[in-house]
Amino acid sequence: MENQLYITNTLSRKKELFEPINPPFAGMYVCGPTVYGDPHLGHARPAITFDLVFRYLLHLGYKVRYVRNITDVGHLVADLDEGDDKIAVKARVEQLEPMEIAQFYADRYFIFMDSLNVKRPSIEPRASGHIIEQINMVSQIVEAGYAYIENGSVYFDIEKYSKSYQYGKLSGRILDDLMTNTRVLEGQDEKHHPADFALWKKAQPEHIMRWPSPWSDGFPGWHLECSAMSTKYLGNYFDIHGGGMDLLFPHHESEIAQCQAAIGHESVKYWMHNNMVTIQGQKMGKSLGNFITLEEFFTGSHRLLDQPYSPMTIRFFILQAHYGSTIDFSNDALAAAEKGMKKLLAAYNTLSGMLSQQDGPARPPSPVDKRIPELRQACYAAMNDDFNSPILIANLFEGVRIINSAADKKEVLSLPDLQQMKGIFDTFLFDILGLKDEKGSDQGATVDGLMQLILAIRQKSRETKDWGTSDQIRDTLQKLHIIVKDGKEGSTWGNE
């Protein structure tokens, strides 16, 4: 029980035991970004959430294929030209090729995800590269009788589908409500029913992104790419499909219907949804003028920000909440996250220092502190309980207390104890939570050597009680954002 992974399945809204369909393989598909704007905090949340899932499944030994798409085509813009394409609209404004825009923002996305230490998925397919697969899927749905063709466009027939299957099972919606509550938009008169959605749209003459198909020159409907690409790379039945909660309806609901209609059965075993990031209690969005890009977070250049926040601070901030909860952004919360994370990393460095000084006075070699295996077990229990990263982090802080107590000589840990503790941090803090120490990486060895020299000189001045020199060194370093800490076994340094 305690060594088994449970996942909250949106379909059942319950925690279910994770049993992969074809162990030791595991397939996961996550809805990726639409690349028409700079990545913001809202992009970071699902990327980090499913990075955590990816990392943990890998750690458990699964051979994971993680597919995350790039949407570079296919989203309709309802409030502009009907049938237009979001990327094409922006392109026309800026007088650039649509693919140029998509490429630019896809690259930006990759850069910022890398800085957040989000592992690259196994495959990152683009919708524009899978038009044939999408056309094939539309054909399958038409042949199965769950779609109709109007004037070169193809629509999914919700009423027909609902006779055999339940449209709305994922989001809890009822078709009757959809009938009465779906707003009737202009230009939707081709639809037989307001809830029907486009599988293929005929392109207007001025529409730039278009492809030939059996029905018309046009482009695929919004929900199709994920169904086509997930099943192409993961098979007709795969383990996990993830995404933001805002995609539950209609996107994922429609994916279920498309796969059911085209393949004859559903394609996803576990649905996972991360909750939203809010700013001052509201979802961020362009229209609200409150969205903050990742670049603005890293540079501190947005008016709502008191200071820059590093990528790892953002990552830690997100992981400090469970993926199923909303997290509300504030400067106070981010500053607190930053301090907490630094404390965690500092303790790890303390631990490494203790291990590197093992040649010195003998530590008791054998007695193993039972708190340490218990801690490891508690860490696994947290992750197995629906990827509960906040509990995992709380457990690691328990480890921090043990480490610091030992460093303070309040208690003694044996060498195996220290090594085990280090193993826990290596595994959970770095491999699974995916944090990393941001202090200078390339020149790390050089800087460290210089600092050891400076600290040695300062130590001499302290021994002769030359407090002026000692404080001068410390104060000057502080201006360079380097903090010197005087401990019982000499001084150590770290970045502010």
Added chain:
RNA sequence: GGUUUCGUGGCCGAGUGGCUAGGCAGCGGUCUGCAAAACCGUCCACAGCGGUUCGACUCCGCUCGAAACCUCCA
């Protein structure tokens, strides 16, 4: 209006029918040349009203409040 998710201490954020979440901030101590850090101790909770129960922050109902989705949006 419908669907879904929530309302926890100064801030963020877990969790549970009776047993300490954790972080940040505050307060008191220990340590220290001073400082920082660290360690120990400590204050501040479970929106409101009913109900079930030996006992509810945790279950049920209602009220109030918030968010997301229902139209592209992570």
